[in-house]
Amino acid sequence: MWGEAVRIEGLELISFRNYTRLALSLPGSLHLFLGGNGQGKTNLLEAIYLVATGRSMRAGRDEEMIRWGAPQAEVRLEAESLRGRYELQVVLTPRGKRAYVNGNWVRRLGELLEYLSAVLFVPDDLHLVKGGPEARRRYLDGQLVQALPAYREALAKFQRILRQRNRLLDRIGQGEGSAGSLEVWDAAFVEEASRVIHRRALAVEALSPLAAEAHQRVAGSKELSLRYRPYFLEETEDEAPTSLDVIRERVEASLREARPLELRRGTSLVGPQRDDLEMTLDGRSARRFASQGEQRTVVLACKIAELELMASYLGEYPVLLLDDVLSELDPVRQAAFVEVAMGRTQTLVTSTEATSLPAGLREQGRSYRVRAGQIQPEEEALRDGSVGG
């Protein structure tokens, strides 16, 4: 049933991607955006993701989000959550982006993460199980930076220290610095690396039962289990330590051990940038043994668990953005996902064809036709006779 959930009430785009101007109000909990490829469906979700996180989910330069020939782009969004009503705004110019909350400029884009929480599910996520570990780290980081401000701080610091340390190792390798100068970075490296690992390990502990439960509901068989594997874990070790002190000791020891090799290679060889999230089905590695169908079920379960974990951290359900993924699933999985996710959150779905969406979904929500940067409610589109093609 409808519990506490973040709700987007209105969205306004100016010169954003292929939208010249768009004003959309979004009453209700389910919205379906239908249209062909290249019409602007993903751009719409991108705009929401941008004001939620301060960045696009797409690779590429920010400037590309500005409509061709326009001096700047603007996204404005009104929402209501436990924080009350607020308006978020991002202005993109060729020289950078600026964010505003309720009309006030915010110094750091990261502050946007305090407001609209969102879970995004895109076709790329379907590679979560078989893909490289960086996709699984991104999966964890995506939820933690939104839910835990202290994690966001630790991760940003860690990444900065890692870059500094890598540059220093590189310089030392070229004979431009002493190995002793590494030490001033090492203490901070150990500290922030340990915090990142600690938070991720705790999050996975909470995530695993949620994912197992969701998997049970979608698949009906096989037990899904998630385990965080810090880089320092031995093959023979099953569980990652969850005590910050123990993690700190392990990181410190590994750093000491890796020092000679790091100096030779000229880059950092230890740290949470090498961690992984292990997924098992009935105790067997999903990455190695899961079938195509099983992988998809695991991804679904992970996405539902993400939604639940964020809701438990934040006290309310985030907005759910589904970009063309429902059509990738068979009707059974579609139905299971819809049943679990919908009704708790405000959900925005894009799809190329209405017929590939679960039966009943269209009756529950509002449908819109997206064409060449214009969005029209389906009833109007039908009336205007502009459907087809």
Added chain:
Amino acid sequence: MVLPGPLARLVEELSRLPGIGPKTAQRLAFHIVEQPQERVTALANALVEAREQIRTCSVCCNLTDVDPCRLCSDPQRDDALLCVVEGPRDVMALERTREYRGRYHVLRGAISPLDGIGPGELRIRELLDRLQSGEVREVILATDPDPEGEATAMYLSRLLKPLGVKVTRMARGMPVGGSVEYMDEVTLAKAMEGRREIT
């Protein structure tokens, strides 16, 4: 439209300044050429004079027009306390408190391999020279609480502690006059972490 040569040169010079993009540079340039001659001369003179007369204090390495600078030559200040900061603007900020009565040392930067700044690029030799006399009893490390500032503080504390001088680091936590309700989450989390027992 092609800008007349002198105007184009002005735009180019202005756009080299930090934080000034081509558009702002143009706006400033057009503004400048429409000012009365004496205003522009005053501006030009101010630029040249500032560059000519401002130099580095031979004691604290702050920017100054007299050497040693006023803070270093002020007899009222406590020679036993030395506060180490990254830049001249940090000195100004701390001076505004009117609480700190010790001396300063300005590093003129922070360690940052990404920017090619190592300890050798900072005014650290000058700092060590100042500690020779033994008058300084406490060195307060007031570099920024970001990774570069922390690394610099770490470097200095390792360098200075063996000299027998007391080395302290500025605390961080709740800003005074703020209320918990309106504090940003990161500051709050850090303040929570650095909590102390009330004595």
